[in-house]
Amino acid sequence: MNSARAAVAAASFVACSSLAAPPGDPIDWLQRIVTGARETTYTGTVVHSAGSSTVTSRVIHVFRDGNEIERIESLDGPRQEIVRVNDHIQCFHPDSKTIRTDKRVSARFFPSLLLAPPAMLAESYHLRLGGIERVAGKDCQWVILEPRDDLRFAHRLCAHLGSGLPLRSAMLGPLPRRQVLEQYSFTDLRLGRDVPAAEVRGTYEPLAADWRRDHQADEEAKPAATGWTVQSPPRGFRLVHELQRKFPGRPHAVSQLVYSDGLAALSVFVEPAASPAELRETLTQDGGLSIYTRPLGDLRVTVLGEVPASAVRQVGRGVVRAAVSSR
Amino acid sequence: MTQEISELMDSELETGRAGRAIRRCCGEDGCRQDWLAYHAIGDVMRGGDVAGARSTRRILDAIREEPTVLAPRRLRLAGAGRVALAAAASVATLAVVAWIGLQQQAPSSPSLAAKSSLPGAAALPASEAVPGVQDYVVVHRQVPAADFYRAVSVTEAVPR
Numbered sequence: 001m002n003s004a005r006a007a008v009a010a011a012s013f014v015a016c017s018s019l020a021a022p023p024g025d026p027i028d029w030l031q032r033i034v035t036g037a038r039e040t041t042y043t044g045t046v047v048h049s050a051g052s053s054t055v056t057s058r059v060i061h062v063f064r065d066g067n068e069i070e071r072i073e074s075l076d077g078p079r080q081e082i083v084r085v086n087d088h089i090q091c092f093h094p095d096s097k098t099i100r101t102d103k104r105v106s107a108r109f110f111p112s113l114l115l116a117p118p119a120m121l122a123e124s125y126h127l128r129l130g131g132i133e134r135v136a137g138k139d140c141q142w143v144i145l146e147p148r149d150d151l152r153f154a155h156r157l158c159a160h161l162g163s164g165l166p167l168r169s170a171m172l173g174p175l176p177r178r179q180v181l182e183q184y185s186f187t188d189l190r191l192g193r194d195v196p197a198a199e200v201r202g203t204y205e206p207l208a209a210d211w212r213r214d215h216q217a218d219e220e221a222k223p224a225a226t227g228w229t230v231q232s233p234p235r236g237f238r239l240v241h242e243l244q245r246k247f248p249g250r251p252h253a254v255s256q257l258v259y260s261d262g263l264a265a266l267s268v269f270v271e272p273a274a275s276p277a278e279l280r281e282t283l284t285q286d287g288g289l290s291i292y293t294r295p296l297g298d299l300r301v302t303v304l305g306e307v308p309a310s311a312v313r314q315v316g317r318g319v320v321r322a323a324v325s326s327r
Numbered sequence: 328m329t330q331e332i333s334e335l336m337d338s339e340l341e342t343g344r345a346g347r348a349i350r351r352c353c354g355e356d357g358c359r360q361d362w363l364a365y366h367a368i369g370d371v372m373r374g375g376d377v378a379g380a381r382s383t384r385r386i387l388d389a390i391r392e393e394p395t396v397l398a399p400r401r402l403r404l405a406g407a408g409r410v411a412l413a414a415a416a417s418v419a420t421l422a423v424v425a426w427i428g429l430q431q432q433a434p435s436s437p438s439l440a441a442k443s444s445l446p447g448a449a450a451l452p453a454s455e456a457v458p459g460v461q462d463y464v465v466v467h468r469q470v471p472a473a474d475f476y477r478a479v480s481v482t483e484a485v486p487r
Contacts, residue, residue, distance in 0.1 A: 089469065107469030247462050256466065267467040274459070291460060302463055 026127035029143045029159055030118030036164025037112040039063045044136065044189035045075070046110060050182040051287040062200050069200050070109070083202045084109065092204040097211040105241040106258045106265040108306070110184035111166040113157070115240065116262030124148055124236030124261040125155070133158055135167040136186040145263065150174065151234035151311040152264045153181060153288065163191060171288055171306065181288035182306070226255035228270050229322040234311050236261040259305075259315065266305025266312060268319060273300040285309040292316040 043060045056075040061068065072082040081092040087104040114121070121127065130142030140158035147154055154172040159165065168185040172178050224244045241258040250271070257268040273279055279295035291304040292312040296319065303316040 102469055104469060106467050245466060247459075247466075250459075250462075265467075267463065269463050269466075289464070291464075293460075302460060304460070304463055304467055 024129065026129050026143050027118050027122065029129065029141060029164075030114065030121060030127070030157075032164030033111075033143065033157055033159045033166055034114050034118060034164075036159065037114075037166060038068055040163045040165045040191060042165065042189060042191045044186045046072075046184055047187055048110065048182075048184050049180075056187075060200055068112075071200050071202055072109075073203065081202055081204055083200075083205065090202075092202060092208060092211075094204050094207075097208075098214055099208055099211050100214045105243070106260070106267055106305075108265070110169060111186075113166070113169060113184075114263060115260045115265065116238075118262075120236070121145065121262045124152060125263070130156070132161070133168075136189045138162075138167060138189065138191075140167045149235065150308060151314065152236075152261060152307050154178075155263055160191075165191070173288075174308070224255075225322070226257060226270070227322055228255055228257060228268070228319060230257065230259065230268060230315050231318040231320055233259055233315055233318065234261070234307075237266070237315075240265075264305065264307050266303060266307055266315060268315060269302040269304075270296070270299055270319065273298060283309050283313050 041062050041064075043058075046057050046059050048055045048057065055077070058073045058075055060071045062070075068084070068086050070082075070084040072084070074080040079094045081094075083090045083092070084104070089100075089102045089104055089107070091100040091102070092098075093100070125145035125147055128144050128146075130144045132139055132141055134140075135158055139161045141161060143157045143159060145155040145157075153174075156168075156170045156172065157166045158168040160167050166184075167189065169183065170180050171182040173181050223242065226242055226244060230239075237259040238261075239257060240260045241256070243256050244253045245256050246253055252272050254269050254271040259266050259268070273295060279300070281292075281294040283292045284290070285308070288306045289304065290307055290309040290312045291302065292309070292315075293300060293302045294316055295301075301316055301319045303312040303319075305312060
């Protein structure tokens with residue numbers, strides 16, 4: 001960081017906050033990001049773009065009595081609203097009069113993107129600070145995470161100088177093209193607004209008494225020892241969730257293992273193959289999403305996540321029965 | 328004419344013009360077809376069922392003829408409180424119809440249908456090679472860029 005930028009940073013920071021000067025260590029910044037995304041109360045508009053798709057949402061986030069309460073209302077396309085209380089998700093679909101409930105295991109909710117303690121990220125990424133930029137009318141510090149191998153993408157987060165709240169984040173493809181695979185950005189943001197409880201509870205909740213409640217994702221996904229494990233997952237990826245899920249229209253329960261390096265997550269699914277035609281090894285990458293499948297006896301292994309294709313392939317080929325003694 | 332039907336449906340015509348539009352719609356076959364098609368579009372957008380495949384064809388034909396409006400037109404009713412954009416509605420409906428069509432052919436993500444396979448695995452389009460993978464994408468992303476959960480709810484609203 002050059003001295004002029006440092007001066008701007010210092011000046012903005014004094015203007016924005018009465019806290020001590022921001023630390024210069026990327027791990028400290030990532031910790032500020034974790035805390036800022038969780039504990040800041042704000043309302044704003046977020047634009048999410050991935051490939052050619054762009055979705056704009058209004059987000060209201062309140063931190064109260066140690067709980068995160070968040071409401072995300074889609075502004076594009078069919079009406080839809082998500083109310084999240086910590087890791088509990090309710091999704092309101094007024095057009096089909098349906099409420100879906102689920103628990104967060106692998107979802108990416110900008111600005112709360114980090115799924116592990118920041119120190120863990122240093123194992124998988126080279127961390128450094130970038131410049132200071134203005135996003136949604138506020139100054140933010142770029143924190144740059146360069147992958148240590150080709151088994152994950154590069155990420156950038158721009159943390160508000162005062163609160164640490166990420167104002168923009170991007171997932172980038174490999175050098176030399178470095179194309180933006182996915183980006184979240186606030187386009188307007190009001191911090192610290194005292195949001196009335198009724199506003200956080202949601203537009204549709206009062207109307208939804210007789211809506212169909214779909215608890216399938218939530219209640220039929222049970223934490224369980226699936227009997228499966230991954231031999232030698234990519235460095236830094238740890239098992240963070242293991243569950244059995246049921247899907248509408250599928251007779252068998254599906255085992256799901258979720259691995260994360262703290263920022264990127266991938267899911268492993270194992271289920272009986274529906275037909276012999278499915279039993280082929282396939283690998284595809286679509287923008288930031290990679291999908292791998294292979295047969296395993298009469299079963300099918302599927303691995304997908306926001307990682308390069310080589311990572312889902314490595315994980316998929318490493319799926320084996322877990323030794324009973326390890327559980 | 329189609330403009331007038333669209334405005335009629337959105338309650339944007341004042342009484343006299345609305346009366347004339349309704350009389351014309353009752354008398355002309357083409358106009359009546361448009362009127363039905365536009366209601367079908369509304370039904371799809373509200374998550375309801377469309378009566379039969381013939382209406383899907385009519386909708387797609389109507390969408391093809393609908394000009395793209397890039398700027399919102401002025402509301403004619405003061406305080407109407409809704410911006411009725413026939414063209415925007417058409418585009419959204421087209422996406423929904425296309426999605427339903429794909430669902431019936433192969434339960435896979437439309438975005439996954441057209442992309443390249445990578446070395447080290449069979450060179451097959453994901454839509455053929457990975458039936459049911461869209462469910463996994465939904466479960467993995469949980470509540471992401473809205474489109475995934477939305478697609479599922481629309482699919483459920485259409486009887487197979």
